[in-house]
Amino acid sequence: MSFIPRHAFPPLPSLPRSYFLGHHKAGLAKMKTLLSSIDLVLECRDYRVPLTSRNPLFEKALEGTQRIVVYTKRDLGGGNRDTRNEEVVRKWHAGTTTLYIRNGGGKEGEGEYANRKSVNKVLEVLKDHATKRYKLVGHRVLIVGMPNVGKSTLLNALRAQGLRKGKVAATGAQPGVTRKVSSGVKIIPSEDDDGGVGGGVYILDTPGVFIPYVPSSSSMLKLALCGSVKDTIIPPVLLADYLLFHINLHSPTLYSEYCAPTNDIIVLLSAIAEKTGRLGKGGVYDTEATALWVVQKWRQGLMGRFLLDEVDEGAVERARLEEEDVQPSFNQARRVERERRRDRNRARGEK
Structure with missing residues (x-):
């Protein structure tokens, strides 16, 4: 049976959509x-x-x-x-x-x-x-x-x-x-x-300036893959899964040295962890560390070289319409940043 890659990545409404600091x-x-x-x-x-x-x-x-x-x-x-x-x-x-x-x-x-x-x-x-x-x-x-x-x-x-x-x-x-x-x-x-x-x-030279509010979860994942947000903002396994989605659309042979074509990120990460020795306590696969390793390999051009955006003559106009629908604002960005700060302080207090 021939491999069929996923044709869409599910929307993630709970994903952080701002990094405007x-x-x-x-x-x-x-x-x-x-x-x-x-x-x-x-x-x-x-x-x-x-x-x-x-x-x-x-x-x-x-x-x-x-x-x-x-x-x-x-x-x-x-x-x-x-x-x-x-x-x-x-x-x-x-x-x-x-x-x-x-x-x-x-x-x-x-x-x-x-x-x-x-x-x-x-x-x-x-x-x-x-x-x-x-x-x-x-x-x-x-x-x-x-x-x-x-x-x-x-x-x-x-x-x-x-x-x-x-x-x-x-x-x-x-x-x-x-x-x-x-x-x-x-x-x-x-x-x-x-x-x-x-x-x-x-x-x-100027500091990089992020968008106050990202129009979609897929856009946030793309920016995270390219390193525009810190690697701690998006869970590494989720980021690696989104990358796998794109790699499969491009060419599953890019990871053929580790395993057969798959849409299951845990299968791929387990195979890579075993081959590269990324194991935790008790010999358990360290999927988070392996996920970050995969993302870094792609950023270096060692896990495929391709665009994440669809490029055609009408793409800019579609992007502008998407931005207008979301109506990003500084107030949204400030609210998200306050929530992130509260979560961070709460996590510190629980340690």
């Missing part, structure tokens, strides 16, 4: 106050979730400032020759420059060393923009995006390529490393140096 709100407010001195906005989105990593708050808060959209982690969303999705995404941004950043290796899973060719393309666009709007005091670029989409990693790569200087922005596997808007970091020299322009080009 205090420093997200403060960061967004600071960005608004800086707009009058900003020449360009560099908005980063995760290529694996080109729709879900789009934050409507930026479109409202940064309206009126010219923008470039950069899709990070392009190599984790499919092969280099798979350009159909790129072409569709470019159509979403008609009239706006759209670029793609590929990782270039570095330490496994960190993506610290972005592909030089794609980074140089971003530098060329920024230099061209600054040249056409000559400023002796320097060109200021604000880099924004959802948590953990790779803003600080891109900033470090731009500085390394543009100035041949080392890392200036802290990065990490979990969201929330950048908490405040930084002062400008030079990435292109001034005209006094060879290859420079005007007073130079500076980038202001």
Whole structure:
């Protein structure tokens, strides 16, 4: 009997639908106050979730400032020759420059060393923009995006390529490393140096800003899989199950070294735990640790490279309609955060 993958993942009404923290709100407010001195906005989105990593708050808060959209982690969303999705995404941004950043290796899973060719393309666009709007005091670029989409990693790569200087922005596997808007970091020299322009080009790094309220449980699971929320927010086994759902739609052979195709996440996790030695007390399979291991493997591109979002020309409009139906608000986000804090304090009190 041939394997039939699940065609839908059940909705989860009790799943957390917000991760809008205090420093997200403060960061967004600071960005608004800086707009009058900003020449360009560099908005980063995760290529694996080109729709879900789009934050409507930026479109409202940064309206009126010219923008470039950069899709990070392009190599984790499919092969280099798979350009159909790129072409569709470019159509979403008609009239706006759209670029793609590929990782270039570095330490496994960190993506610290972005592909030089794609980074140089971003530098060329920024230099061209600054040249056409000559400023002796320097060109200021604000880099924004959802948590953990790779803003600080891109900033470090731009500085390394543009100035041949080392890392200036802290990065990490979990969201929330950048908490405040930084002062400008030079990435292109001034005209006094060879290859420079005007007073130079500076980038202001910002904290990742989450959506106040996520429109669906599937969107929350996608963001969690890509690392936009901390791994403690969604149960690891549930996250791994959602990943299994997508892997099976793509190709069950991706885990063939562990077991036959299955829709049962416990079967897969047990097989992996046995083969990798992830056992708890008494030789019991440690399914939570194994689930996190599987998710990390996918984030590193070692358990398939594919998109989690469906990409077609009408996708953006459908996403906007979904957002309008939910009507996300800061009040909802604050209420969810208060509830999370109460649960956390209650759990501490029970220990």
